[in-house]
Amino acid sequence: MVRLTVHLIAKSNNFSKACRSESLQQYLKKLTHLNFSNRSIEDIDDLSMCRNLTVLYLYDNQISQICNLGFASNLTHLYMQNNNISCIENLSSLHKLSKLFLGGNSITVVEGLDELKSLKELHVEGQKLPRGEKLVFDPRSISSLSETLCIVNISKNNIDEIWDLAPLRKLTHLYATDNQLQDILELETKLYVFSWYLEDLDGKQINELSRQFLVNWKASKDAKKKLDDGEKQITNQLTTDFCTGPQHPFAHDRSSSLSKPSEYGKPGVTFRTAQVQGDSRGKRRDKYSSEDWQTLKI
Template identity: 60%
Template sequence: MNERQKRIFFLKKRNTLKLPAAMVRLTVDLIGRSNKGLKSSRNVSIQHYLKKLTHLNFSNRNIDDIDDISICRNLTVLYLYDNQITRICNLNFASNLKHLYLQNNKITHIENLSCLQQLSKLFLGGNSITLVEGLEQLRELKELHIQGQRLPPGEKLLFDPRTVCSLSGSLCVLNINNNNIDEILDLTVLNKLTHLYAADNQLADIQELETVFSQWPQLQRMDLCGNPVCHKPKYRDRLITICTRLEELDGKGITEMSRQFLINWKASKDARKRITDGRKTTGQITYPFSADFRLGPQHSFAYNSAGFLGKRKPLWTGRPTIKMRSGAMRTDCGGVRRMENHEEPLKKKISVLFRFGTDI
């Protein structure tokens, strides 16, 4: 192999190697050099342009750190998703920021956001956050997307009670998909929620869900697909009756007719239960029905399940006999009505026994 062939081989091999991309720091200079709007406006200085900038998109640019960009004080939307950012910093200046996109980075803690008083949408999905915290001052936050955190094995996403309580008056949309969550009782106070996305977690207690959802009267859309609770009997029916404004559950719409039917069914069931409980409280004993009308509750046959509610064959299928009371009216073959005394045959029987003694 001559020198020329060796050089060609080396160049081909170098082109096939994937070298790690260099980390990038978000700076004012980078913003100025990357913005096409500034290049087209030759008469505008970079400082003047950055002061008026409202939307900044630096997604998927391999950024690992945020420098001082406080000159962009009018920012309302900042896109920094799909980068290598490890820490939220240098955003205290952005008091006008409303939407912040930080999903798919390497963030481990929620911090340095207390000055974002106007923030209404926060996207933090696909990071390495283990605790939802540091949002106590975000009184205007309406949407929190924190799905798919890269958690250590066996751990789940946790919520700081102080943060949850502070968000109870504003949060409407919560996305906690795929975070190994097995309970949501801590979220009960979020009574303004209209959308909940909690798919692919470990929620299994339907009674707990009913307790929580009963405190969310405005809930309209909910996704719980991929949770063990989805396999519980009457799972869908029970949640629809609890969430009276729910329009969509697990991607399937809910018609007003089906909702009303389930609500009426539950009301009827609860009414029957109250009646039964009331009888037990007042001491009234209810017995199962018997198909044989002659058997009262004191008769042992009345408790046979074969006669319960008449669903099976009656206990007695013969012809009922009529026992005449003492002194009952009877008609003989000649059509003459007379009183029959049933005590006379008994008296005759007793007298015969006394007459013959024990021989009979």
């Protein structure tokens, strides 16, 4: 197993060049950038001597767990794409982290980001997901990033809807290609309405004119839906009134109510007078055929 240790750092060319003038401890204390990408590293050892580390490159390795980074309170950039990571964890002390690259891992849930109050970029594209599963988002993490996160890359993750990203009010760039999103117009409208700062959607620039057009379009669509729902409610109520029988307020005098549509009838309802016939005993009775009831219209 290849572990990232201070001794491995000591063997690097950069330290060899500096070792003549300073000790390993001094070198590690001054170290701000560390690049150990594509080194077959499987684990991260104690690197607490690198207290001033700001940028760490660990992509293209075989790391399965994010660990031993609690010391890196000055870290601003973390590159760990194309490893074997399945869980986002142990990042709570990285209060200055602004860019996090975790694409090409095996992450199924975007979580563990609650304390990253400075995070501006999140890259989780192309996760190696189990068949039939999609990448999902922990609402707590998304909510905690609502005022900071600007750039999000969620491409190639079988995602079929993005309502979970609605709280990201400062979002300016979203990359979501090669997913299972269906209604593109509705998708863009959601993003434009919820993210006033959005400037780029999968490389397509969003200007203020197009944003305002879609906002107005959505408002018009919502108003029409509200009107349609109101009309449907009235229709359902009228249908209920005709079918409830004795519960109808005029059921005790049906012939009277039917004969006075202008007084008791509701607007938009057409009534048809019943046929009055006598029975075998000479008594009056109202007779409605199925055809008569079908002519009641709204």
